[in-house]
Structures are given as structure tokens and as C-alpha cells.
Amino acid sequence: xxxxxxxxxxxxxxxxxxxxxxxKLADYSPVKGCMVIRPNGYAIWERIQKELDxxxxxxxxxxxxxxxxxxxxxxxxxxxxxxVFAPQCAVVTHGGGxxxxxxxxVRPTSETIINSMFAKWIxxxxxxxxxxxxxxxxxxxxxxxxxxxxxxxxxxQEGHTCHETLDEAEQLSKTMLNIYADFSQxxxxxxxxxxxxxxxxxxxxxxxxxxxxxxxxDKKALQAGTSHNLSDHFAKVFGTKFLNKEGKxxxxxxxxxxxxxxxxxxxxxxxxxxxGLVLPPRLAPLHVVIIPILGxxxxxxxxxxxxxxxxxxxxxxxxxxxDQKVRLPYTLxxxxxxxxxxxxxxxxxxxxxxxxxxxxxxxxxDLEKNHIVLVRRDxxxxxxxxxxxxxxxxxxxxxxxxxxxxxxxxxFRDNNIFDVESxxxxxxxITSQGGFYRSSWCQSNECEQKVKENTKxxxxxxxxxxxxxxxxxxxxxxxxxxxxxxxxxxxxxxY
Amino acid sequence: xxxxxxxxxxxxxxxxxxxxxxxKLADYSPVKGCMVIRPNGYAIWERIQKELDxxxxxxxxxxxxxxxxxxxxxxxxxxxxxxVFAPQCAVVTHGGGxxxxxxxxVRPTSETIINSMFAKWIxxxxxxxxxxxxxxxxxxxxxxxxxxxxxxxxxxQEGHTCHETLDEAEQLSKTMLNIYADFSQxxxxxxxxxxxxxxxxxxxxxxxxxxxxxxxxDKKALQAGTSHNLSDHFAKVFGTKFLNKEGKxxxxxxxxxxxxxxxxxxxxxxxxxxxGLVLPPRLAPLHVVIIPILGxxxxxxxxxxxxxxxxxxxxxxxxxxxDQKVRLPYTLxxxxxxxxxxxxxxxxxxxxxxxxxxxxxxxxxDLEKNHIVLVRRDxxxxxxxxxxxxxxxxxxxxxxxxxxxxxxxxxFRDNNIFDVESxxxxxxxITSQGGFYRSSWCQSNECEQKVKENTKxxxxxxxxxxxxxxxxxxxxxxxxxxxxxxxxxxxxxxY
Numbered sequence: 001x002x003x004x005x006x007x008x009x010x011x012x013x014x015x016x017x018x019x020x021x022x023x024k025l026a027d028y029s030p031v032k033g034c035m036v037i038r039p040n041g042y043a044i045w046e047r048i049q050k051e052l053d054x055x056x057x058x059x060x061x062x063x064x065x066x067x068x069x070x071x072x073x074x075x076x077x078x079x080x081x082x083x084v085f086a087p088q089c090a091v092v093t094h095g096g097g098x099x100x101x102x103x104x105x106v107r108p109t110s111e112t113i114i115n116s117m118f119a120k121w122i123x124x125x126x127x128x129x130x131x132x133x134x135x136x137x138x139x140x141x142x143x144x145x146x147x148x149x150x151x152x153x154x155x156x157q158e159g160h161t162c163h164e165t166l167d168e169a170e171q172l173s174k175t176m177l178n179i180y181a182d183f184s185q186x187x188x189x190x191x192x193x194x195x196x197x198x199x200x201x202x203x204x205x206x207x208x209x210x211x212x213x214x215x216x217x218d219k220k221a222l223q224a225g226t227s228h229n230l231s232d233h234f235a236k237v238f239g240t241k242f243l244n245k246e247g248k249x250x251x252x253x254x255x256x257x258x259x260x261x262x263x264x265x266x267x268x269x270x271x272x273x274x275x276g277l278v279l280p281p282r283l284a285p286l287h288v289v290i291i292p293i294l295g296x297x298x299x300x301x302x303x304x305x306x307x308x309x310x311x312x313x314x315x316x317x318x319x320x321x322x323d324q325k326v327r328l329p330y331t332l333x334x335x336x337x338x339x340x341x342x343x344x345x346x347x348x349x350x351x352x353x354x355x356x357x358x359x360x361x362x363x364x365x366d367l368e369k370n371h372i373v374l375v376r377r378d379x380x381x382x383x384x385x386x387x388x389x390x391x392x393x394x395x396x397x398x399x400x401x402x403x404x405x406x407x408x409x410x411x412f413r414d415n416n417i418f419d420v421e422s423x424x425x426x427x428x429x430i431t432s433q434g435g436f437y438r439s440s441w442c443q444s445n446e447c448e449q450k451v452k453e454n455t456k457x458x459x460x461x462x463x464x465x466x467x468x469x470x471x472x473x474x475x476x477x478x479x480x481x482x483x484x485x486x487x488x489x490x491x492x493x494x495y
Numbered sequence: 496x497x498x499x500x501x502x503x504x505x506x507x508x509x510x511x512x513x514x515x516x517x518x519k520l521a522d523y524s525p526v527k528g529c530m531v532i533r534p535n536g537y538a539i540w541e542r543i544q545k546e547l548d549x550x551x552x553x554x555x556x557x558x559x560x561x562x563x564x565x566x567x568x569x570x571x572x573x574x575x576x577x578x579v580f581a582p583q584c585a586v587v588t589h590g591g592g593x594x595x596x597x598x599x600x601v602r603p604t605s606e607t608i609i610n611s612m613f614a615k616w617i618x619x620x621x622x623x624x625x626x627x628x629x630x631x632x633x634x635x636x637x638x639x640x641x642x643x644x645x646x647x648x649x650x651x652q653e654g655h656t657c658h659e660t661l662d663e664a665e666q667l668s669k670t671m672l673n674i675y676a677d678f679s680q681x682x683x684x685x686x687x688x689x690x691x692x693x694x695x696x697x698x699x700x701x702x703x704x705x706x707x708x709x710x711x712x713d714k715k716a717l718q719a720g721t722s723h724n725l726s727d728h729f730a731k732v733f734g735t736k737f738l739n740k741e742g743k744x745x746x747x748x749x750x751x752x753x754x755x756x757x758x759x760x761x762x763x764x765x766x767x768x769x770x771g772l773v774l775p776p777r778l779a780p781l782h783v784v785i786i787p788i789l790g791x792x793x794x795x796x797x798x799x800x801x802x803x804x805x806x807x808x809x810x811x812x813x814x815x816x817x818d819q820k821v822r823l824p825y826t827l828x829x830x831x832x833x834x835x836x837x838x839x840x841x842x843x844x845x846x847x848x849x850x851x852x853x854x855x856x857x858x859x860x861d862l863e864k865n866h867i868v869l870v871r872r873d874x875x876x877x878x879x880x881x882x883x884x885x886x887x888x889x890x891x892x893x894x895x896x897x898x899x900x901x902x903x904x905x906x907f908r909d910n911n912i913f914d915v916e917s918x919x920x921x922x923x924x925i926t927s928q929g930g931f932y933r934s935s936w937c938q939s940n941e942c943e944q945k946v947k948e949n950t951k952x953x954x955x956x957x958x959x960x961x962x963x964x965x966x967x968x969x970x971x972x973x974x975x976x977x978x979x980x981x982x983x984x985x986x987x988x989x990y
Contacts, residue, residue: 039557058799062534087592096636141591
């Protein structure tokens, strides 16, 4: 290993970028603020797409594709939307060699262009609900970028739905929040907290923004997904109307919701370590690598060598066949690294760097004992397993690893959420040791801004109960000590 | 059916657009030249992606993602590339509220930006071959647009590969051509002719462009996919070099290849008819619709009604279970239309318009006789099938339909390819009845241009033999009658 990963404890940000660059997930591009997603990173995105797309479609949502370009006049129609998004946009002024009559904005999000189509497609209540999703690239000009977390162009899915009533839109936005949280837990093994954004942090043009927030290993917060109840704000400016059952013309109520390639950044910062990437098995493009130990027998004993390779290949086949019997939620992928120009030790490091969940070592002495050496990426635990029992053991360890990663991240998160009532204690503690701070808030913009100025922390979300209703608080506001009408919220420094 | 489809014989172009709009495959957008791909159309694109992606990956190619924006200086580096593509580009001049120092072009194709990364990633022959594919949107400014066939923004895949030798690049470009042709035949049921583009029609920057050309039902040609041998043209201007086994620095040899959402246009013009869309089963998002005949029994005999619905549901389940036994190359999708506000006759038209391959009608009288009525979308053939035999019969008819669509399109194409030697005859025949014209060509630009001016036809391709080598001709050139050094080629009017 000529190149190294900066230890996490030494410099978290450098560690993060080292892992991504060394594991070849992404690279910097010559276009300012834009990254290249390399095959190792894109394979993870494909797994995310597949798992999430299935869940989105199960709600009756269908995929479609809308134009990349949005006429300037559209962006300007919704008053809150234009203030936030217009300054972030890339603007096309010339096309086909000529200056355009109207400037085109590269989509930062598609509520406006999609509403112009919804207004055309929707006539009556029979056309509702309309549930549409789009997998696309979007562009938001960023001055300070970080691979996966904040890039000028990124990939995402954006859902857009229309409903007869505000209540139905509210329900749908909560349904999608649950889907994101479940997906994050079950697939990314990343625990999240479901919450409601404060007025100052909500989506520009929304009535209400729900979010999932995750804690990274440096105890900072990552907003991992959002789901907006748009009420009829966009419908009103785009004239998205329907005739209801009573024959009256009404505006539709809408939602929009999205997650992006940012999830890959969250994944890295949730599980990876100083050796490199750690991937939950449900997302790993490759689950098991078999490394035949040939080094010492090379040239000396060709019979041993061919026997090791033969058993390796048989094991690969057995593992893949076994997968078909047990019906994992993914197709088990098993590789053998037969490259004789590399030492086994070099390969161990390499596949640890790449985050392959399980490594199998198999040499002539293992063959004699009819066992393999099985090594788990997350714990580094080594185990001797008889060859016959390998298929069952591999599946068991993959499932255990998926589960253990979630439990470990959950425990870490829970150990770093603190209840606070004293503002001074809060300020000193968040600065010295980070973490999430649960406290009471009077819902005033003043108190929210004061925290930001004093500590750089923001309200990540107002906390929700099991029904996704806001949790009221009868404690005094953390900042101003006012007692009435407070809610519980989480403060943290975020990405 | 309040809205109608213009008969194909009356106006092919209006028929084409009527089918697309009525079947809700796509719609015009408020952004000039850009279309919206609606859920019915996008579902077809998802099937195309899934089938093609699998074939591309089987070659060892891996997916990645490169930036949407290309710095102006990159586009200008390859001299042929800039002349063709720069005038077609959408140009971003402002970002984040400021004028940019260097203009950014929205990618019309990604050879340039990708080479800037390849140059960084490739060091030695050990890094080769490098096989990368990208699913993305691209923008080429178009003055006259047609849904799916020619739009300012479209979706595609673009493969980009690097090799040690020119010969290896040539082989890869031919491999991809074969994959496109096989995919087109097996999945789209669209026969194509593999060929080589003339110098004037090849990709800007390529040494050689291979293509597949299909004949539409109006006898015009559609270029359905291209595969380019780029030689070291882009490598030289971007410095994409490697150390070969002898330790010498060499430029890599490259290919690029792509197909786009244009394939959906080709699909429509290959198989559809005056009733609407006809979809090959391997691409259809929905394969079978069961229509319970409830009209006459409504309210009168609820027992009959619930019995019809019960048997319909059981049949749906049986069909889906049977699918798991026979292992079709797709997951059989079966729907029941229980909507009681619509007449059965209205539904028949609706599902014909949408191109569902098989319709099953099931009413009380059918139940008495223990049979269903099975109707094939392409032939309109009605058959009584006993309920027990329905699962086998459905699979059989789907497979037959997939095959028959290909055979029908092939026969139509073959009947409209003509061998010509007389230039006058050619000019009058191509104008009066269209079709493809196989003839001898001296390879001069003059003769090629003369045909274009006289007939609007272009050389679709130089024909290839089974090994994909150019077919020489010893006949006189169709235009100038010169005899030596001729090749066989196909002339046609194209989209």
C-alpha cells in the first residue's frame, strides 16, 4: 500500500476524502464543484436505486422524465422558491449558436416544470392521486464542495404527487418519510431520526418539510432525506386544478420528496474506518472474495496450487448456488482473486480498503484440515470454518454484519444524544464534544438564530412521536427560558 | 374514444405523433425542443435499460457518471469534434449569480470530459482495457424536433473504452455493434442492418463509425445505434497515455458507442398500427389484461358478478405463478380491470391503444363453458381457451407474438430493399415508393452528395459481411459508373 488513509481520529475530513479517493468511489473533475462517480461508487448508487425504486413503486408511484431546463419565468413564479433557488442556478443563455430569448435554468429541483405538465394532465378527481417520481441529475451552484455531500451537480430521485385534500398530501409526505427511514435502516444500516424542519430550514415553497437526520462518526448531523408537504402553493401559481366530485374547481395539494448521492457520503461516514470502506452487505456490489494462498507454493508444488484453485472455484460455485436456496434480499456475488503477481497480504489490505464484507483465505494447509479462514470486514474477526459448513456460515455472517452495523451505529448515536436545559452547558458541551442536543424551543426565529451564532449548531429537526406528530415540551426554552407553546427539538452541527 | 388516431396511410407523421400522445408515452414540454417522457413511455425505457445494461455489463463494462458540464476549452480540443458539436450546444454562461470565467457546455456527448479523467486514471497496460458506460441525459440543440426521434434533450447510454492496440479497439467496436443488433432483434423485435458509415456521415472525431439501420413502416431508415472506433484521436489531444509492457509510453486506442430514447420512436414506427401502440412482450410493462365482462349482469345478478371476479383473480394468480415455473426473460405482469364505470368495449379500445400484448375476456357465459376469450394485440386473433390451459397458452402466445413481430418487420424490410444499377430508375423509384437501395458506390464524396441533392436520400451505410468486413463491389458506381475500388452500400431517406 503506497498510498495511505489519514486516521479518522487525526483529521475526520481528510480521512473521509482519503477513503473515497482510495476506494475509487469518486474523483474530482476538471469542472469546478462537479465530481466523477467512479465504477466502485456508481455500483453502490445502482444498489441504492434498485432497493429504493422498488419501495417507491410499491406505493403506486410511477417513474417519468421531465426536461433538464426550466424557463426563467417558471422559477420566478413561486415567491419563496425564486429567492432561494435562482441564485444557486446554472443559467443557459445561448443555444444552437444563438442568444436565447428567455434564459433557461438548469433544474435545481423540478416542482415548477413538473407543475406546468400536471396543470395540463389533471382535469378531474379521477386523475388523482397522481404519484410521479424522477431519477435525474440536478445542479445547485456550490462554493465549498465535498465529494458526495455537497457538489454542484448531483444525482437524486425527486417524487412529486398531487392529491384532492391537504390531509391526503400530509399523509403521503409522512408515508415517504417512513419509507426513507426504513430504507436507511434496512439497507444502509444507517439509523436516522425522523423530524420536522423549522420554518427557517424548510424547503422554499413548502408548507412543511419532514426530514431524516443521521449522526456521522464525528457526531455531526447529516440530513439524509426530505419530504415536503407543498400544500397548494405551487398549484396556485401554475394553475394545477381539478374538478372535484361536486363539480367544483379546486387546486390540488402536493408533496415532493427526495434523496440523493449524498447517501453514499452518509454511508461512508457511518461505518467506514481507518482501513477504508465498510459496506453493509445489502449494498455491497461484491460480498465475498476468496483469496487462494499461493505465494509459498508457487513453482514448488504445482499440484497443491491447482488443488487450491480447484477447491476455491468449487466453493465459489457452491456459495452462489446456496444463495438461490436461501433467498437473500440481494444476489450473492463471490469473486476469486487469482492474480499471481500480487501477494496475499497485499490483497487483504486491498479488499479491506474496498469494503468487501467477507474474505475467505484458502491455502494448502487449510485444505489439509478441510477448512477455510473466514474474516469479517467490520470486526476483523477471523474464524476457521469447515468447507462443508461454509455456505451456511457465509450467509449467517452477512446477515449478522448487516445487523451489527446498524446496532453499532445506533448505539454510537444514542450515546451521543444529550438532554440539555442549561444554555451555557449546551454551548460549552457542543463545542467541546459535539453530538445531538435534545431540548425545548419556543419556536422563535430569534432563539434559533442565537444558537447558530453562538455555536454554529442548527435545529436539525423538531422531534416527532410514533405517529409523526410534533412532540410538545413543557420545559423552558433552552435559550430564552419562555415556557408556553414550546416544542422538543434537536440541535447539532451539520454537514 | 373521443380522441382519434390519424390512419397511418393518410399521414404517417401525424399517425406517429397521435400514437405517442394518445398512448401517453410522451408529451410536448414548455421548453422548446424538449419532451416529457410520461410513465407509459418511461416504463418502456426502464425495460430497455434493464435488458441492455445486462448485455453491456456481460462484456466486463462498468457503469460510472461524469459531469453534465464540459469546459469550452475541452470541446475545442479535437478539431473535427468542435466543428460539429459546438454549434449544437447549450451554453452556460452564469452560475451562482456570477458570470463564469470559462463557459460550460452542456454535454452533447462525453468523449472530451471522459478523456480528461482517463488521462488521470490510466498509467500502464495493467489498467487496460478500461471499459466504462454511462446512462445520462445529453443536449443537442435541434431546430426541428420530433418526439423521441429528435429532441434537444434526450436520454442515452454512452460507452467509452480504452485499449492497448488499434486492433483491440476495432474488435470492441464490432462487439458492441453486435450487441446492439442482437438486442434490437431479440428485445425490440426490430430487425436492423449492420453497416459502416461513409466518411461524411461518421462521428466527428472518429476513425470509423459502425451503425445499425432499421426500416420503419413508411420505408424510411432510422439509425438505431452507433459504435465508433476513435483510434487515438481523442487520446492524443487529451494526453491519454500508458506505459506498455516494454516500458514505452503510448497513446491508448478508444471506442465509444451509444443508443438513446430514439429507440422508443423506432419501436413505435416498427410495429404499431391504427389502433395504437403494439409492444413486443419483452418490452411491455403489462403483458396481460383480464377484463371481466360485468356490464349486463350489473345489479341483476350479483352472484354471477362475484363469481366472474373471483375466477379472474384466481386466473391472475395462476398466470403469475406459472411464470415462475417457465422462466420467461421478463416477469409476467397481469392486471384485472374491475372499473365498473367503464364498458367492456371501451376497455378493449383502451388496452389496444396502450399496446398490452394479450387481452383476456371473461364473462358469465364463458364461465359456464369453463373457457376464456384470448385476444392477441398484433393480429387481433380471438381464441377460446379452456381455463385450465390458459397459463400454457398465454406463455405460448407471448412467445409467438415476440417472434411474429420480428418476422413481420423482417419480411416488410426485405420486400423493400431493392438492388439497383440504373441511376435514373433509382431516382424515380426512391421518390415514388421509398425503401432501401443496394448498389455500388465509388466512395467519392461527389457521388454521395449528388444523390442527396437529387433525391434527399443518403448513404445509410456501406454494407458488411458476416465478419463485419466491408463488402466490395465489382459493379459500376450507381452515379458515376466508375468500376474500380467500389463498395456495396445502401441508400435511403432517413429520419
